[in-house]
Amino acid sequence: MWQFVVDRWADISYRSFQHVSLVVQSVLLATVIAVSVALLVTSYAKLKPVANFITSVGLTLPSLALLGLLLPLVGIGTLPAVIVVTFYATLPILRNAVVGLESVSPNLLESARGMGMGQLRTFADVRLPLAWPVIVAGLRVSTQMSMGVAAIAAYALGPGLGGYIFTGLAQIGGANAVNYALVATIGIVILALLLDLGLLVIERLTTSKGIRI
Amino acid sequence: MSTDTDRTPDHSSNTTEVSGVEIVFDEVVKTYPGLQYPAVDRLSITIPAGEIVMFVGPSGCGKTTSLKMINRLLEPTSGTITIDGVDIRKRDDDDLRRHIGFVIQGGSLFPHMTVAQNIAMVPKLLKWDKSRTADRVEELLDLVGLDPGRFRDRFPRELSGGEQQRVGVARGLAADPPVILMDEPFGAVDPITRQRLQDELLTIQEALRKTIVCVTHDIDEAIKLGDRILITEASAKVAQYDTPANILSSPANDFVRDFVGAGSALKTLSLSRVDEVQLYHQSSARVGESLAEVTRRARDHGDRSVILLDRNDRPLDWVWLSDLEGDQIREPRHDRDMLTVSHLATLNDALNSMLVSIHDGVVVTGGNDKYVGVAGFTEVTQLITRKATEAHERETADIARAPSDEELDEQIDEVPDAGSGDDDGDDDDRQRPEGE
Incomplete structure (x- = not known):
């Protein structure tokens, strides 16, 4: 197996980079979508059950099935991978963002309004910073999950280490089948841990000392 | 104890410039959809510039609703509110609120x-430059009695309840607004801290003369802080709007009489301030002075104990001469705050503080928390006796028009103690006008 890694080092590192890049970009996109939707949901109480329904049902959808549904619409390659990863990444962040934004005390919001802070400023200066630790917790869950979903997205010839897993599965019984599957799996786990560490650091840096637990 | 009358502070001169402005309610109505009675029904009052006006009344009587209409957190259904002659609806709501201080529980x-960031919020919204804002934050922290060096960079969770409330007041004053609105500002702190915060507010107001509108359910707080008190029944119907002295001496109707417990001699104690007491000028000692000198001075004055003062003449401790050691007066070892009362505190406050003191008196402070003198137990109780006698005489003179005791008892049964609880809704049915 060592020889396998050494022989394909350039390809493995390139695929690792692609994998992380796919996840990071999709999670970033998902964060923006999730926070915007959460803002909408917390402003209009009627939307809340709808959002909860979508997050619960969404997570039960098999990612392979969703990928299959997307193929006729957007073809193969990077695009379906980005769509699928972003879709799943959005759900945990959305759920946490709703909880986080709702947990901001109404007294504080009234205080902000009473001081003459507009809607936008109240969101940027009060609601978002206070909800942030909860949102980041969702972001971390979401990133871990996306590492796995990104591997499956390789089924539609998406980028990343997932390709190795499918190669391995296709060649079962062949010389390097186990190596392919194992290297990809271990690689994804290591990358996921590294990403989580990075997010932990970001969480520390972006959360006010006044509300750090 | 000898008395030292020339130490009596002269704070009654109202020469300070009034920085507040007048607020006028004209036929203000607020109805909520689905509710049978309006929350506020045709309220018309004038709040004079530079005064503290307290809104008191039972829960759900519309006092908070009335307050929040002043800074347009709630919009009146009809009627107008003017601040300094300008209809508030003609102003942008955010801009209006930036020029009205808002302090809540x-x-x-x-x-x-x-x-610092909390206090700087409104100046930031008003786009003050950084150095002006920073200077203002220092000034305000000083004003509310918090050392800027120690407190500027702390987070709220690192503060006690009283300290948080002080910062809340500082934040309300940040952009020097002419009007300050307070909603149950001192409801969440213990009684001793509350008394201190009230004293501090009075001291600050003495210097600033803002227009302060304050909602409370505590009639004693209203009597202590208010230049005027608005007592409301359900739907913010004005039961009486007058000075505390007039409300206590001539309540407008039975509702007010029951609500304030008027006639009770003890209530009038809230009207008398510590500066009416003849203060005793207990010997003092500044940190760093020689012990021999201090001892000599105290003995000459006939004192066995001295008040320790810091460099700004703020009292630190009240110590027996026999407990002092060394050549020089040192800072007290303990870090606790000394229990003092402001010269604007009520006799009630003074008595309360004496209960927890080992000396038979309480240290009185003036402006900037400087040491003024000691209010002795004997002097305070004598003044109380005199006040009570006066009140009793007034009452006997009024006896002809006052209701009999039986009638009063019945009314007390009907309208429970107004100071109890603030759960919304529980008083609603009871406070409805009869015959509906």
């Missing part, structure tokens, strides 16, 4: 911002 500080 517990301070309601933003937990993710430091003390």
Whole structure:
């Protein structure tokens, strides 16, 4: 197996980079979508059950099935991978963002309004910073999950280490089948841990000392 | 104890410039959809510039609703409110609110911002430059009695309840607004801290003369702080709007009489301030002075104990001469705050503080928390006796028009103690006008 890694080092590192890049970009996109939707949901109480329904049902959808549904619409390659990863990444962040934004005390919001802070400023200066630790917790869950979903997205010839897993599965019984599957799996786990560490650091840096637990 | 009358502070001169402005309610109505009775029904009052006006009344009587209409957190259904002659609806709501201080229970500080950031919020919204804002923050922390060096960069969770409330007041004053609105500002702190915060507010107001509108359910707080008190029944119907002295001496109707417990000699104690007491000028000692000198001075004056003062003449401790050691007066070893009362505190406050003191008196402070003198137990009780006798004489003179005791008892049964609880809704049915 060592020889396998050494022989394909350039390809493995390139695929690792692609994998992380796919996840990071999709999670970033998902964060923006999730926070915007959460803002909408917390402003209009009627939307809340709808959002909860979508997050619960969404997570039960098999990612392979969703990928299959997307193929006729957007073809193969990077695009379906980005769509699928972003879709799943959005759900945990959305759920946490709703909880986080709702947990901001109404007294504080009234205080902000009473001081003459507009809607936008109240969101940027009060609601978002206070909800942030909860949102980041969702972001971390979401990133871990996306590492796995990104591997499956390789089924539609998406980028990343997932390709190795499918190669391995296709060649079962062949010389390097186990190596392919194992290297990809271990690689994804290591990358996921590294990403989580990075997010932990970001969480520390972006959360006010006044509300750090 | 000898008395030292020339130490009596002269704070009654109202020469300070009034920085507040007049607020006028004209036929203001607020109805909520689905509710049978309006929350506020045709309220018309004038709040004079530079005065503290207290809104008191039972829960759900519309006092908070009335307050929040002043800064347009709630919009009146009809009627107009003017501030300094300008209809508030003609002003942009955010801009209006930036020029009205808003202080609510517990301070309601933003937990993710430091003390300085919290106070600087409104100046930031008004786009003050950084150095002006920073100077203002220092000034305000000093004003509310918090050392800027120690408190500026702390987060709210690192402060006690009283400290948070002080920062809340500082934040309300930040942009020097002419009007300050307070909603149950001192409801969330213990009684001793509350008394201190009230004293401090009175001291600050003495210097600033803002127009302060304050909602409370505590009639004693209203009597202590208010230049005027608005007592409301359900739907913010004005039961009486007058000075505390007039409300206590001539309540407008039975509702007011029951609500304030008027006629009770003890209530009038809240009207008498510590500066009416003849203060005793207990010997004092500044940190760093020679012990021999201090001892000599105290003995000459006939004192066995001295008040320790810091460099700004603020009292630190009240110590027996026999407990002092060394050549020089040193800072007290303990770090606790000394229990003092402001010269604007009520006799009630003074008595309360004496109960927890080992000396038979309480240290009185004036402006900037400087030491003024000691209010002795004997002097305070003598003044109380005199006041009570006066009140009793007034009452006997009024006996002809006052209701009999039986009638009063019945009314007390009907309208329970107004100071109890503030759960919304529980008083609603009871406070409805009869015959509906």
